[in-house]
Amino acid sequence: MVTMADVARSAGVSTMTVSNVVNGRPRVGAATRERVLAAIAELGYQVNLAARHLRAGRTGVIGLAVPELERPYFAQLAARLADRFEAHGLRIVMERTGASREGELDAVAFSRLRMYDGLILSVVDLDPGELSRLNTDAPVVMIGERALPSRFDHVMMDNVEGARLATAHLLSTGATRVAMIGGEPSGTPSMPGLRATGYALAHGEAGVPVDPSLNVRCSFRLQDGYDAIRSLLDGGISFDAVFALTDVVAMGALRALADADLRVPADVQVIGFDDLDEAAYLVPSLSSVNPGHEEMAEEIISRMLAHLGGAEPTGPKELIVPAHLVLRGTTRSSE
Amino acid sequence: MVTMADVARSAGVSTMTVSNVVNGRPRVGAATRERVLAAIAELGYQVNLAARHLRAGRTGVIGLAVPELERPYFAQLAARLADRFEAHGLRIVMERTGASREGELDAVAFSRLRMYDGLILSVVDLDPGELSRLNTDAPVVMIGERALPSRFDHVMMDNVEGARLATAHLLSTGATRVAMIGGEPSGTPSMPGLRATGYALAHGEAGVPVDPSLNVRCSFRLQDGYDAIRSLLDGGISFDAVFALTDVVAMGALRALADADLRVPADVQVIGFDDLDEAAYLVPSLSSVNPGHEEMAEEIISRMLAHLGGAEPTGPKELIVPAHLVLRGTTRSSE
DNA sequence: GTGAAAGCGCTAACAA
DNA sequence: TTGTTAGCGCTTTCAC
Numbered sequence: 001m002v003t004m005a006d007v008a009r010s011a012g013v014s015t016m017t018v019s020n021v022v023n024g025r026p027r028v029g030a031a032t033r034e035r036v037l038a039a040i041a042e043l044g045y046q047v048n049l050a051a052r053h054l055r056a057g058r059t060g061v062i063g064l065a066v067p068e069l070e071r072p073y074f075a076q077l078a079a080r081l082a083d084r085f086e087a088h089g090l091r092i093v094m095e096r097t098g099a100s101r102e103g104e105l106d107a108v109a110f111s112r113l114r115m116y117d118g119l120i121l122s123v124v125d126l127d128p129g130e131l132s133r134l135n136t137d138a139p140v141v142m143i144g145e146r147a148l149p150s151r152f153d154h155v156m157m158d159n160v161e162g163a164r165l166a167t168a169h170l171l172s173t174g175a176t177r178v179a180m181i182g183g184e185p186s187g188t189p190s191m192p193g194l195r196a197t198g199y200a201l202a203h204g205e206a207g208v209p210v211d212p213s214l215n216v217r218c219s220f221r222l223q224d225g226y227d228a229i230r231s232l233l234d235g236g237i238s239f240d241a242v243f244a245l246t247d248v249v250a251m252g253a254l255r256a257l258a259d260a261d262l263r264v265p266a267d268v269q270v271i272g273f274d275d276l277d278e279a280a281y282l283v284p285s286l287s288s289v290n291p292g293h294e295e296m297a298e299e300i301i302s303r304m305l306a307h308l309g310g311a312e313p314t315g316p317k318e319l320i321v322p323a324h325l326v327l328r329g330t331t332r333s334s335e
Numbered sequence: 336m337v338t339m340a341d342v343a344r345s346a347g348v349s350t351m352t353v354s355n356v357v358n359g360r361p362r363v364g365a366a367t368r369e370r371v372l373a374a375i376a377e378l379g380y381q382v383n384l385a386a387r388h389l390r391a392g393r394t395g396v397i398g399l400a401v402p403e404l405e406r407p408y409f410a411q412l413a414a415r416l417a418d419r420f421e422a423h424g425l426r427i428v429m430e431r432t433g434a435s436r437e438g439e440l441d442a443v444a445f446s447r448l449r450m451y452d453g454l455i456l457s458v459v460d461l462d463p464g465e466l467s468r469l470n471t472d473a474p475v476v477m478i479g480e481r482a483l484p485s486r487f488d489h490v491m492m493d494n495v496e497g498a499r500l501a502t503a504h505l506l507s508t509g510a511t512r513v514a515m516i517g518g519e520p521s522g523t524p525s526m527p528g529l530r531a532t533g534y535a536l537a538h539g540e541a542g543v544p545v546d547p548s549l550n551v552r553c554s555f556r557l558q559d560g561y562d563a564i565r566s567l568l569d570g571g572i573s574f575d576a577v578f579a580l581t582d583v584v585a586m587g588a589l590r591a592l593a594d595a596d597l598r599v600p601a602d603v604q605v606i607g608f609d610d611l612d613e614a615a616y617l618v619p620s621l622s623s624v625n626p627g628h629e630e631m632a633e634e635i636i637s638r639m640l641a642h643l644g645g646a647e648p649t650g651p652k653e654l655i656v657p658a659h660l661v662l663r664g665t666t667r668s669s670e
Numbered sequence: 671g672t673g674a675a676a677g678c679g680c681t682a683a684c685a686a
Numbered sequence: 687t688t689g690t691t692a693g694c695g696c697t698t699t700c701a702c
Contacts, residue, residue: 003678003680004680004681015689016681020681020688028687032688047679050679051678052679054385054680056682070411070413071410072410109381115385221612251613251617255618258618282590283589283590339695348672348673350673355672361671362672363672383696385694385695387695388696390678390697
């Protein structure tokens with residue numbers, strides 16, 4: 001391993017001068033700089049970030065901890081964040097929590113231990129009590145769906161309103177029995193609970209009673225969406241619209257509907273949540289709730305940058321970004 | 336920040352004893368261990384990984400550097416790897432290279448600088464010369480499509496054969512004009528070049544001449560696939576099948592075909608490459624080339640573990656995992 | 671079974 | 687403009 005000391009020896013200067021050159025600090029003579037750079041190139045020297053971190057406490061790396069690496073929503077969020085952070089000289093790295101308490105705690109612990117200047121944490125399973133007990137001084141911006149009182153900044157999507165908009169659209173276009181895929185009992189303090197609340201709200205406004213048998217609880221993979229529709233069909237539960245809690249689940253549902261020779265949107269309307277890139281390209285294209293992708297990214301970045309700059313971010317600690325409906329081919333039009 | 340010294344002081348022992356407790360080393364008295372653990376809990380101490388790394392050179396973290404975070408192929412690969420590495424007590428973190436030379440070089444540099452015990456690098460743009468000049472002693476396993484002589488282990492998919500199988504199937508089921516989306520001139524040393532080679536090979540075997548106007552060069556996002564089909568249609572170039580270089584591009588193509596009222600597979604067959612999870616759920620479901628996901632993951636893991644264990648992996652440095660066809664609804668059947 | 675000393679590679683603060 | 691000193695928090699080595 002080539003160290004600064006090796007470079008310094010080879011160039012006939014002190015390690016401090018090498019450090020100054022490497023970090024682009026001003027007060028280095030042009031000739032000295034040349035010699036140092038030559039030595040660096042010759043020896044193939046590379047900074048040891050672990051040492052730099054230990055000493056200087058900075059790494060230029062922001063962690064993004066998400067429930068699962070393969071969920072398109074997070075992959076697409078990561079891409080948006082990466083672009084923006086790069087403009088500020090920061091790299092973003094992604095790791096998974098497994099949507100578990102331990103994984104999420106680990107992520108926060110690691111943000112101090114590890115090489116992150118800051119952490120963006122998608123919280124699914126951690127509860128407020130444990131959060132506040134975490135004594136980390138690292139900048140943390142939480143994202144995700146659930147209101148979670150804590151001392152950390154939190155950028156949220158508007159799950160209730162998004163779900164309400166989606167369900168209301170279905171009910172206003174002739175649907176009377178809207179199946180929900182992936183919901184939990186309304187009121188549960190989690191993403192599925194919040195979206196179920198919006199679903200119930202829309203029913204209340206439309207004067208349509210909520211039928212609990214129309215909710216199929218499940219996880220959020222493609223197969224889960226498929227299985228959910230199958231179980232409704234097999235159970236003889238009739239429905240004329242589907243509110244899928246995520247676009248991925250909606251994709252699974254669309255496949256199951258096709259297999260059952262049900263036409264979308266003529267027989268069954270479908271609407272998802274997340275507005276993934278893929279939604280617009282499905283056949284028929286998937287109506288969905290856009291949770292405010294761009295605004296969320298901007299808010300996350302600006303809060304994180306403020307923390308890194310040593311300032312408290314301006315604006316509320318908890319921010320709910322507005323959601324809006326994107327109507328496409330899987331739903332019928334309003335009039 | 337709470338350090339080992341703080342814990343040691345509080346427990347009335349030396350830092351060394353704290354270190355021994357934290358790392359589960361054997362020779363610590365039971366009573367001492369209890370006192371130390373109590374102090375750790377009380378103070379909320381957490382190991383500083385930067386310091387540990389600097390001193391011990393291990394982090395328990397494997398880096399996965401991919402061209403773009405939002406490409407489903409890599410997200411799904413990451414998920415497969417994460418599961419397996421976890422069983423060995425290793426975390427995986429994902430970062431992007433931007434598919435650029437600099438980004439890829441950076442990733443390798445960082446693997447030593449940074450907190451990775453090993454790096455899995457998806458190489459797109461880096462050339463062999465630069466690779467061999469990299470003097471890193473960190474374990475690197477390269478993945479990706481392109482044969483790239485170097486001293487690093489390299490697990491590849493069989494691009495040529497996969498593309499040949501896909502194209503051959505189209506030609507054997509009545510297609511005579513197979514459009515290619517995303518190809519480069521056959522022979523170019525890159526993934527698109529290799530897949531184009533397989534495409535040409537199949538044409539040769541079937542005695543069908545390759546028409547260069549059927550290849551639309553493009554990038555690999557959904558919109559690119561859409562635009563490619565549109566440009567063929569607008570250019571009046573007839574085709575009765577599409578070989579899309581990736582499933583994502585195929586999805587874009589399917590949408591464009593639907594917009595043009597072309598039926599799949601009756602008017603136009605479509606086959607993709609990657610066999611993403613989504614492929615089976617599209618309507619119609621997408622035929623694709625499975626590049627050997629499971630076997631690739633196994634090979635990557637076993638090579639990396641061997642490196643970490645200080646051994647040279649057994650087996651060839653360059654391994655090409657066999658690909659196979661997965662026929663679904665966007666292609667016609669053979670007979 | 672426990673502790674003292676040394677040092678991993680780097681940089682902040684100051685001295686020359 | 688350049689160099690010296692000290693030390694970040696931990697673990698290796700070796701003495702007790």
